[in-house]
Amino acid sequence: MDERLAERIQGISPFYVMELLQRAKQLEAQGKDVIHMEIGEPDFATPPSIVDAGVKQLQTGEVKYTPAAGLPELREKIAGFYRQRYAVTVDKERIFVTPGASGAFLLALGVSLNPGEELLMSDPCYPCNSNFVKLFDGKTKTVPVDSTSRYQLTAKHIKQHWTKATKGVLIASPSNPTGTVIASEELKQAIQAVNELGGCFYSDEIYHGLAYGENASTALAFSDDVFVINSFSKYFGMTGWRIGWLIVPEAFIEATGKLAQNIFIATSTHSQYAALAAFDEYTLAELERRRAEFEARRDFLYGSLLRLGFEIPIKPDGAFYIYANCSKFTDDSYQFALDLLEAEGVAVTPGKDFGLNKANHYIRFAYTTSIDRMSIAMQRLEKFINIKDSHVRKTSICDRIKSQNPK
Numbered sequence: 001m002d003e004r005l006a007e008r009i010q011g012i013s014p015f016y017v018m019e020l021l022q023r024a025k026q027l028e029a030q031g032k033d034v035i036h037m038e039i040g041e042p043d044f045a046t047p048p049s050i051v052d053a054g055v056k057q058l059q060t061g062e063v064k065y066t067p068a069a070g071l072p073e074l075r076e077k078i079a080g081f082y083r084q085r086y087a088v089t090v091d092k093e094r095i096f097v098t099p100g101a102s103g104a105f106l107l108a109l110g111v112s113l114n115p116g117e118e119l120l121m122s123d124p125c126y127p128c129n130s131n132f133v134k135l136f137d138g139k140t141k142t143v144p145v146d147s148t149s150r151y152q153l154t155a156k157h158i159k160q161h162w163t164k165a166t167k168g169v170l171i172a173s174p175s176n177p178t179g180t181v182i183a184s185e186e187l188k189q190a191i192q193a194v195n196e197l198g199g200c201f202y203s204d205e206i207y208h209g210l211a212y213g214e215n216a217s218t219a220l221a222f223s224d225d226v227f228v229i230n231s232f233s234k235y236f237g238m239t240g241w242r243i244g245w246l247i248v249p250e251a252f253i254e255a256t257g258k259l260a261q262n263i264f265i266a267t268s269t270h271s272q273y274a275a276l277a278a279f280d281e282y283t284l285a286e287l288e289r290r291r292a293e294f295e296a297r298r299d300f301l302y303g304s305l306l307r308l309g310f311e312i313p314i315k316p317d318g319a320f321y322i323y324a325n326c327s328k329f330t331d332d333s334y335q336f337a338l339d340l341l342e343a344e345g346v347a348v349t350p351g352k353d354f355g356l357n358k359a360n361h362y363i364r365f366a367y368t369t370s371i372d373r374m375s376i377a378m379q380r381l382e383k384f385i386n387i388k389d390s391h392v393r394k395t396s397i398c399d400r401i402k403s404q405n406p407k
């Protein structure tokens with residue numbers, strides 16, 4: 001390894017699923033049909049009204065830098081969205097337009113985390129957030145969670161794991177990889193606990209809009225003293241436009257503005273103009289149709305996986321993921337994912353991309369492909385499991401015979 005590499009890079013983990021993706025590409029190049037259920041982005045194209053608004057702006061040629069905090073009219077629209085959807089008032093000065101939720105989190109940590117300070121997060125959780133903490137020379141303390149808390153951190157977890165080194169808590173709801181939404185009351189109590197402990201609360205709300213029961217509550221409904229991270233990537237279908245937003249407590253406005261100027265200068269101009277169309281009635285109606293399609297897919301996949309013998313203790317009620325326990329079939333979900341891809345051309349994400357908590361027993365299925373494609377994937381998965389099962393039965397019979405006749 002080149003000794004000029006920064007030490008902090010060693011603590012940053014790559015995605016295991018990338019290896020799978022690379023293999024999937026090779027198989028596809030050889031003419032094999034691969035069904036992608038590993039991909040964490042909507043398969044729908046960006047709504048045409050948003051694309052048109054972005055293209056129109058490009059055609060004017062006016063794509064110079066915008067103010068670092070974002071176009072004032074977009075910040076106003078985001079504030080309006082909170083009034084309309086959540087009945088919450090947010091001063092637009094607290095809203096910063098960023099290059100995705102990723103950019104939002106970088107800013108939030110940049111203005112609030114000192115080297116050595118710790119953030120509490122659930123295990124399993126989305127791994128990049130934890131890597132961002134390492135980038136700022138902070139530490140992540142992951143707390144193993146299970147279905148009893150909907151795979152979310154609770155006030156009880158927070159109080160139990162808080163130490164002198166703890167700076168704050170990150171909660172992502174709906175969650176990646178479990179797709180579960182934290183109950184409103186639990187969110188409120190978690191925020192209260194962090195406020196009382198004098199820490200920072202970071203709420204990753206990137207999958208808001210994609211909830212299939214009650215709407216997910218925003219942290220802003222319970223406190224102004226929170227960092228809210230959101231994005232146009234998922235619900236609005238704009239992953240590649242790289243645009244999101246961050247809402248900061250009032251005391252952090254000046255610092256966030258200063259940091260945004262320095263590290264991004266501004267978010268992509270045409271993406272900001274495109275996003276102005278994201279809150280139009282027409283666009284929102286289209287996004288609601290997509291949400292309904294995701295819900296139907298969730299129901300299909302949930303039923304199919306249970307029928308095949310996967311364990312899913314609670315029905316996920318958000319995002320577009322099902323985190324399924326596959327311990328009935330394997331003790332190594334990574335190998336299972338590699339073999340499934342190789343044998344049947346179905347790509348899924350192994351649990352170890354999301355932490356250490358029983359990760360070898362979990363697989364994340366993303367329903368970012370049609371029900372028709374998923375139903376073929378389920379047939380292939382069934383075949384794979386049956387072959388694997390008969391192989392296991394055969395080898396265990398062999399083992400038994402061998403142990404009875406050691407020679």
Ligand SMILES: Cc1ncc(COP(=O)(O)O)c(C=O)c1O
Pocket residue numbers: 040099100101102103126172175176204206230231232233239243244
């Ligand atoms: C939980 C969570 N947070 C943040 C992000 C980052 O999203 P983006 O930077 O595209 O807005 C993702 C992306 O998959 C995610 O799943």
